[in-house]
Amino acid sequence: MVKKILFLWVLLPATVNADTSIPEQIRVPAGNKPVLSVHAKGDQIYQCSVDNNEYAWKIQAPDARLYDAQGQIVGNHYAGPVWEYKEGSRIVGRIVNKIDIAPKSSISWLLVEVIGHKGNGLFSDVKYINRINTHGGLPPLSGCDANHLGSEKRVPYKADYIFYAK
Secondary structure, eight states: OHHHHHHHHHHHHHHHHTTOOOOGGGOOOTTOEEEEEEEEEEEEEEEEEEETTEEEEEEEEEEEEEEOTTSOEEEEEETTTEEEETTSOEEEEEEEEEEOSSTTTBOOEEEEEEEEEESSSGGGGEEEEEEEEEEEOOOOSSOOSGGGTTOEEEEEEEEEEEEEEO
């Protein structure tokens, strides 16, 4: 059983990014290797805000489940931004760089640096994260005005996340 899990764990990074080339702008620094790749499905949460008399939907947080190659939930992704693995290890990240691959239909691809760890487990040594293969998640195009100030809208999205360690 252990060999089977290790085999799947080693193959999983190739499964998610086999057909994807990571653009140079969001590549992780040399010396970091993928330790886990997951598919995320959930929502990007936006809030109607006003800045300089201009109304716009501002990103508040993601709310997504993380799935392994077999379609099993292995974690969550939420405000922080935080990624939490099923055994309890958690990481907090900050965006280092982004690239818009399909700006009219999908949120950006990202390079995220991990700035905080909690718990022992798979995420304990993770230093960087890529968000790639995004679909959806863009802010709503209308409905943000004085009558809707402070209201929230959830926009479905999908993406792949690759977690890297030294």
